Amino acid sequence: xxxxxxxxxxxxxxxxxxxxxxxxxxxxxxxxxxxxxxxxxxxxxxxxxxxxxxxxxxxxxxxxxxxxxxxxxxxxxxxxxxxxxxxxxxxxxxxxxxxxxxxxxxxxxxxxxxxxxxxxxxxxxxxxxxxxxxxxxxxxxxxxxxxxxxxxxxxxxxxxxxxxxxxxxxxxxxx
Amino acid sequence: xxxxxxxxxxxxxxxxxxxxxxxxxxxxxxxxxxxxxxxxxxxxxxxxxxxxxxxxxxxxxxxxxxxxxxxxxxxxxxxxxxxxxxxxxxxxxxxxxxxxxxxxxxxxxxxxxxxxxxxxxxxxxxxxxxxxxxxxxxxxxxxxxxxxxxxxxxxxxxxxxxxxxxxxxxxxxxxxxxxxxxxxxxxxxxxxxxxxxxxxxxxxxxxxxxxxxxxxxxxxxxxxxxxxxxxxxxxxxxxxxxxxxxxxxxxxxxxxxxxxxxxxxxxxxxxxxxxxx
Numbered sequence: 001x002x003x004x005x006x007x008x009x010x011x012x013x014x015x016x017x018x019x020x021x022x023x024x025x026x027x028x029x030x031x032x033x034x035x036x037x038x039x040x041x042x043x044x045x046x047x048x049x050x051x052x053x054x055x056x057x058x059x060x061x062x063x064x065x066x067x068x069x070x071x072x073x074x075x076x077x078x079x080x081x082x083x084x085x086x087x088x089x090x091x092x093x094x095x096x097x098x099x100x101x102x103x104x105x106x107x108x109x110x111x112x113x114x115x116x117x118x119x120x121x122x123x124x125x126x127x128x129x130x131x132x133x134x135x136x137x138x139x140x141x142x143x144x145x146x147x148x149x150x151x152x153x154x155x156x157x158x159x160x161x162x163x164x165x166x167x168x169x170x171x172x173x174x175x
Numbered sequence: 176x177x178x179x180x181x182x183x184x185x186x187x188x189x190x191x192x193x194x195x196x197x198x199x200x201x202x203x204x205x206x207x208x209x210x211x212x213x214x215x216x217x218x219x220x221x222x223x224x225x226x227x228x229x230x231x232x233x234x235x236x237x238x239x240x241x242x243x244x245x246x247x248x249x250x251x252x253x254x255x256x257x258x259x260x261x262x263x264x265x266x267x268x269x270x271x272x273x274x275x276x277x278x279x280x281x282x283x284x285x286x287x288x289x290x291x292x293x294x295x296x297x298x299x300x301x302x303x304x305x306x307x308x309x310x311x312x313x314x315x316x317x318x319x320x321x322x323x324x325x326x327x328x329x330x331x332x333x334x335x336x337x338x339x340x341x342x343x344x345x346x347x348x349x350x351x352x353x354x355x356x357x358x359x360x361x362x363x364x365x366x367x368x369x370x371x372x373x374x375x376x377x378x379x380x381x382x383x384x385x386x387x388x389x390x391x392x393x394x395x396x397x398x399x400x401x402x403x404x405x406x407x408x409x410x411x412x413x414x415x416x417x418x419x420x421x422x423x424x425x426x427x428x429x430x431x432x433x434x435x436x437x438x439x440x441x442x443x444x445x446x447x448x449x450x451x452x
Binding site: 051052053056060063072073074075077078081082085134135137138 | 187188191192195196198199200201202203204205206207209210213214217
């Protein structure tokens with residue numbers, strides 16, 4: 001039963017976030033630099049126990065969904081596979097002294113602000129660097145691409161954090 | 176065997192990661208125009224760079240021949256200098272400034288890679304768009320016509336030589352001006368074929384063939400080759416002439432790219448003519 005519940009929760013997160021990304025956020029392009037990628041929250045919020053291989057497969061599927069809408073086959077897929085590959089390592093290096101508690105979820109309530117910010121920040125940076133350099137596909141104009149990647153990372157990071165804070169606040173109110 | 180299996184299991188994540196990345200990057204390259212162009216221009220530069228390095232080593236062994244050739248060419252050019260002519264006309268017909276309009280410029284270039292044993296042969300030159308080369312420029316050597324530039328990248332360019340089955344060059348017999356189409360049957364790089372010369376024309380072995388016309392791609396009268404032997408085709412009444420090319424494509428190294436400064440005018444007139452239809 002618990003497995004089914006987890007599946008349903010993640011599926012319910014998947015569809016609206018993909019739609020939000022392709023219908024709204026992809027049309028935001030401030031000054032040609034800022035293009036927030038909120039959809040990676042899907043991957044960041046998967047259960048902590050998800051194995052590395054499974055993470056990469058989920059990354060592939062999520063990236064494919066975005067690529068279908070942006071007509072850039074392979075681009076988001078590659079970035080999300082990288083994210084999936086790195087996530088277990090990042091989680092491990094950020095683990096509390098006694099390890100993660102059973103049933104802990106990857107969100108700001110369970111992690112606490114500093115740990116969740118570090119977790120999100122590192123993975124968003126890797127994802128965006130891959131994405132923007134694969135998009136440019138050259139190291140000429142290195143710093144221009146770097147600026148794009150960093151600014152977009154900051155934007156995505158802030159969006160994910162505010163999204164998480166918004167949800168946690170609502171839950172706290174309910175209790 | 177056990178060790179190998181353990182190794183594979185231990186690093187399964189890393190292998191899967193690499194496999195998926197290769198898959199994604201190949202998708203990116205095959206389906207995204209921008210990345211595809213970046214990829215091929217980078218690999219093109221790399222291959223060109225390597226081949227030009229190999230060729231620069233090889234060129235040392237050709238220096239002696241190259242020197243001889245340059246000496247001969249210098250001598251021929253010296254004969255063309257105005258000082259080599261007796262000035263007999265000037266006092267009677269002072270020429271106007273625009274009477275001698277410079278029409279052709281030459282840029283020297285080296286062949287960094289060449290094939291002669293395919294049907295669609297190609298040469299790579301070490302000059303590209305940064306040196307002002309564009310498509311459809313002519314390429315000659317000191318011996319005669321080599322071919323036409325078909326592709327240009329930043330620092331390299333591809334030449335379609337006369338030994339390419341796609342070539343069709345309008346070629347004339349120098350002594351009487353009859354012209355036909357020069358082509359290649361893809362067999363030997365020492366033998367081209369000239370068609371469409373009418374059967375009543377008198378031929379001799381060794382007759383010089385030149386590029387036809389007043390010179391659009393190649394300067395007027397650029398040597399293409401010499402008549403080797405011929406055969407009268409009874410059904411059409413035209414000759415099929417076997418031609419020895421002036422250039423030895425197997426040894427070609429130093430060439431000149433021809434730039435026609437007046438080609439814009441010719442092209443303008445051609446498009447105007449086209450609009451009139």
